[in-house]
Amino acid sequence: MTAVPRSGLDRRNVLRGGVTAAALAALGPLDALGARTAGAAPMAKLPASPDYGPLYPVKDHSTGLELLRLPRGFEYLSYGWTGDPMSDGIPTPGAHDGMAAFRRPDGRISLVRNHERGGYTGAFTTPAYNPAATGGTTTVVFDPDAGEFTGSWASLGGTIRNCAGGPTPWGTWLTCEETTEIGPDGTRHGYVFEVPHTGKGDPRPLKQMGRFSHEAVAVDPRTGIVYLTEDATPSGLYRYLPHTPGELSTGGVLQMLVVPTADGSSYSTYGDGTGVEYRDLTWVDIPNPDYAPGETRPALQGAALGAAVFRRLEGAWYGNERIYIVSTSGGPAGQGQVFEYDPAAERMRVLFASPDAAVLNNPDNICVSPRGGIVLCEDGDSGEYLHGLTTDGVIFPFALNQVVIPAGGVPGKTVAAGNYSGSEWCGSTFEPKNGNWLFVNAQSPGITFAITGPWRTGSL
Numbered sequence: 001m002t003a004v005p006r007s008g009l010d011r012r013n014v015l016r017g018g019v020t021a022a023a024l025a026a027l028g029p030l031d032a033l034g035a036r037t038a039g040a041a042p043m044a045k046l047p048a049s050p051d052y053g054p055l056y057p058v059k060d061h062s063t064g065l066e067l068l069r070l071p072r073g074f075e076y077l078s079y080g081w082t083g084d085p086m087s088d089g090i091p092t093p094g095a096h097d098g099m100a101a102f103r104r105p106d107g108r109i110s111l112v113r114n115h116e117r118g119g120y121t122g123a124f125t126t127p128a129y130n131p132a133a134t135g136g137t138t139t140v141v142f143d144p145d146a147g148e149f150t151g152s153w154a155s156l157g158g159t160i161r162n163c164a165g166g167p168t169p170w171g172t173w174l175t176c177e178e179t180t181e182i183g184p185d186g187t188r189h190g191y192v193f194e195v196p197h198t199g200k201g202d203p204r205p206l207k208q209m210g211r212f213s214h215e216a217v218a219v220d221p222r223t224g225i226v227y228l229t230e231d232a233t234p235s236g237l238y239r240y241l242p243h244t245p246g247e248l249s250t251g252g253v254l255q256m257l258v259v260p261t262a263d264g265s266s267y268s269t270y271g272d273g274t275g276v277e278y279r280d281l282t283w284v285d286i287p288n289p290d291y292a293p294g295e296t297r298p299a300l301q302g303a304a305l306g307a308a309v310f311r312r313l314e315g316a317w318y319g320n321e322r323i324y325i326v327s328t329s330g331g332p333a334g335q336g337q338v339f340e341y342d343p344a345a346e347r348m349r350v351l352f353a354s355p356d357a358a359v360l361n362n363p364d365n366i367c368v369s370p371r372g373g374i375v376l377c378e379d380g381d382s383g384e385y386l387h388g389l390t391t392d393g394v395i396f397p398f399a400l401n402q403v404v405i406p407a408g409g410v411p412g413k414t415v416a417a418g419n420y421s422g423s424e425w426c427g428s429t430f431e432p433k434n435g436n437w438l439f440v441n442a443q444s445p446g447i448t449f450a451i452t453g454p455w456r457t458g459s460l
Helices: 006-025 027-034 298-304
Strands: 055-059 066-071 075-079 096-103 109-115 135-143 148-159 172-176 192-196 214-219 226-230 238-242 252-258 282-285 313-319 322-327 337-342 347-353 363-368 374-378 385-389 395-401 425-430 437-442 447-452
Touching: 055 395, 066 075, 066 447, 075 148, 096 172, 096 437, 096 447, 109 172, 109 425, 109 437, 135 172, 148 192, 172 214, 214 322, 226 313, 226 322, 252 298, 322 363, 363 425, 374 425, 385 425
Parallel strands: 096 425, 214 313, 313 363
Antiparallel strands: 055 066, 066 395, 075 447, 096 109, 109 135, 135 148, 172 192, 214 226, 226 238, 238 252, 252 282, 313 322, 322 337, 337 347, 363 374, 374 385, 385 395, 425 437, 437 447
């Protein structure tokens, strides 16, 4: 397969330059983290960050409720609760999921946010891919200097189970359907759609990027190649080679990663632990990306051709000229793996595999800060944490969900009273320019948080 030329993104070079600068600034911490070897001691979980300190209840500036535990010096505000009217008058849909931050020309931040909703009771906005389907995206605007949210609107409707997704270096959001359902009217789901951060999304599915249980995407800004994960077992790690970099709708080729084996058979990464490395990686074309009912799904097509298989690949993020990929249930303990893939060298390693649920319990979404720290969103069953990774590879808790809505509810909100502290974290993403704000969602009851504080005193 002919490589995608680097010059293909020249028309986007201003945005690409911003991504590259952030990556260069982030090299140190993750480079040190990646230097661990297979013989290194198992990673341990500290009770608190050695720099930021332990977690304490902190009041939300928006409601006065103690919704999160954070280190001292950090504060936050909440916005976009399920049911809150948006600027266009549409109630905010629930099931907040993946999200990314984009800097606007006016200095404000656009957050494009997924909503992992299922069912066919009607789209919450137009344009809509399937007028009956209830998932989609919304867009939120935040002023980082004033520390306030300033507006929001519905940006794409008619999709199903929009999960992690991911940003592009040309300023759009790729929202992914984590399903291969067929709607009551016969509409097939399981696709990727593109949404600009400044307006409404395109309801046309990018079918050549494959039909499967899409989770996340990460784009290499040097080449325009899109890397895709799949929340299934077995799953593949895919890449999409667009015919025209930066113009995904013009078509392309979907491929699946191959880890070489002596006999050419499919390699399983399921039980691989911290430090395992894979070299001389190649890719195989998927013959039928947009498979129909009764046909073989892409992961099995690829495995039959010798491609590697993974357990439930979820989050993915580009940083430090690497792609970071999460398997939520991989590794020796079945509690999660974080892979680091070097696209230039065609090498990959298990950067971290959780040795025990008490260390890390089923990571999901992932992001990298402009300073090089990794944030992992936990989707486990024993306390819901946002975790950070120190520069020497030790995991620590950064935030704890303690969302409890008191009897009688919250004034001005439609969310019912109840304990939502078991809800997963989703959509972590930093303000792209200087990383002063971390944005993240609690999927249930559906809340977006903006967190700020003394980031530079620690590894995030």
